[in-house]
Amino acid sequence: MGDPAGIGPEIVLRALMREDAPAALVLGCPQALRRAAALLGELTWPIAQLASPADLALCPPRCIPVWAPPGLPTGLEALTWGQIDARAGQAAALCIEAAVRLLQQGLGRAIVTAPIHKEALSAAGVPYPGHTEMLQALAAPQGGEPPPVRMMLANEELKVVLVTIHMALRRALEVLDFEGVLSTLRIAHRAAAAWGQATPRIAVAGLNPHAGEGGLFGDEELRFIAPAVQAAREEGIDARGPFAPDTVFMRARHAPPRHPGEFDLVVAMTHDHGLIPVKYLGVEQGVNVTLGLPFVRTSPDHGTAFDIAGRGVADDASLRAALRMALALSGGPVAAAGAA
Numbered sequence: 001m002g003d004p005a006g007i008g009p010e011i012v013l014r015a016l017m018r019e020d021a022p023a024a025l026v027l028g029c030p031q032a033l034r035r036a037a038a039l040l041g042e043l044t045w046p047i048a049q050l051a052s053p054a055d056l057a058l059c060p061p062r063c064i065p066v067w068a069p070p071g072l073p074t075g076l077e078a079l080t081w082g083q084i085d086a087r088a089g090q091a092a093a094l095c096i097e098a099a100v101r102l103l104q105q106g107l108g109r110a111i112v113t114a115p116i117h118k119e120a121l122s123a124a125g126v127p128y129p130g131h132t133e134m135l136q137a138l139a140a141p142q143g144g145e146p147p148p149v150r151m152m153l154a155n156e157e158l159k160v161v162l163v164t165i166h167m168a169l170r171r172a173l174e175v176l177d178f179e180g181v182l183s184t185l186r187i188a189h190r191a192a193a194a195w196g197q198a199t200p201r202i203a204v205a206g207l208n209p210h211a212g213e214g215g216l217f218g219d220e221e222l223r224f225i226a227p228a229v230q231a232a233r234e235e236g237i238d239a240r241g242p243f244a245p246d247t248v249f250m251r252a253r254h255a256p257p258r259h260p261g262e263f264d265l266v267v268a269m270t271h272d273h274g275l276i277p278v279k280y281l282g283v284e285q286g287v288n289v290t291l292g293l294p295f296v297r298t299s300p301d302h303g304t305a306f307d308i309a310g311r312g313v314a315d316d317a318s319l320r321a322a323l324r325m326a327l328a329l330s331g332g333p334v335a336a337a338g339a340a
Helices: 008-016 030-040 053-058 086-104 118-123 131-138 169-175 178-195 209-215 220-234 248-252 271-280 317-330
Strands: 047-050 064-067 110-113 150-154 159-162 202-205 239-243 265-268 287-291 296-300 335-337
Touching (some): 008 030, 008 317, 030 064, 053 064, 110 317, 131 287, 159 178, 178 202, 178 287, 202 220, 202 248, 220 239, 239 248, 248 265
Parallel strands (some): 159 265, 202 239
Antiparallel strands (some): 287 296
16 A cells, blocks of 8 residues: 555555456555545545455455555554654565565465655665565575566556666666676566567667767777677567667657557666656656566556645556556456555
C-alpha cells in the first residue's frame, strides 16, 4: 500500500475499487488503509482483513483484501501525513520481504509496489537505497549471488532501460564500463520475450553530447559503449548505436499512426538521462519495471507525494498502469505489495 504517510494507501484503494481491477492481495496495515478510505468519501467497498494470504480465495467480490505481515510496527494509522518516519520505512521493508516470500512459495505471479520513501527506509536502518536493490538481494538464491537487474521505465510510447540507477552522477560515471552496458543489453533483450518481442530493436543512447562526436566531447562511446553494442550484435541482439542522447528518445517514441517508433527499447547510461524523457510524456502513465528478477515487479513512476498526502486528491492512473503491465507481463493473477 506504500508508505503509510504518503499517497500509497489512497491510490491503492482508488485503483482496486474498480470493476475491471485485477484480483490483488494488498500487503500492509488495514488500519492505515481505513484511514485513507476516510479521505475518499466515496469508498463503498469494505476492507477485508485476512488472517493469512491463503484466505484470499474466500474473499467475496467488491471488497479490498488486506493481509498484514507479522511484525508490522504499531501506530501506522496515526503517522503524520507527509512526514518521514522510521516506522513507515520499517513497514515498507517488511512488506517487500513478505511479498517476495509469497512469490517464492508460488502464491502469486507479480508484485506491484506503491511508492515508498528512501529516507524513511534509511531511518529504519534498511541497507538498500530503494526497491530495486532490495528486490535484487531478496531474489538471490541461498548462498548465491543476486541476479543482475536493471530498471526500466515504460509507457505506451517509450521504454527506457538504465545501465546505472540510484547513485550520484559522479559515481555513475566512474562505474560505467563495457560489461555494464553489455549486461544491460542482454537483460533487456531477454526480458522483451515477456511482452512478445523475441528480437526487440534496442537503441543505445550515448553518454556525452552528440554521442561524443568521435571523441571530441568525451571518449566513453569509443572506449566501451560502441564495443558493447558490437559485442551484443555478435550475440544476435539487435542493438544499435550509440546515438546522440538528445535525439534518440524522439526517434524511439512510438505514437502511431503519425510517428511509429524506430526502436522498441532505449538503453540509457544514467538515471536522469533515461527517465526525464519518459516522465515528460506523462507521469500518470509511466510504469517502473525491474528487469532480471525471477518474477515480475512493477510500480508507478512517481513518489510518495508527501506534499499532497492526506488530502484525498492523489491520482491513481500510474498505479493502474502498473497493475495492467504486471498482468500483461505475468499472464496471471497479481499480488499487490502493501507498504512497498
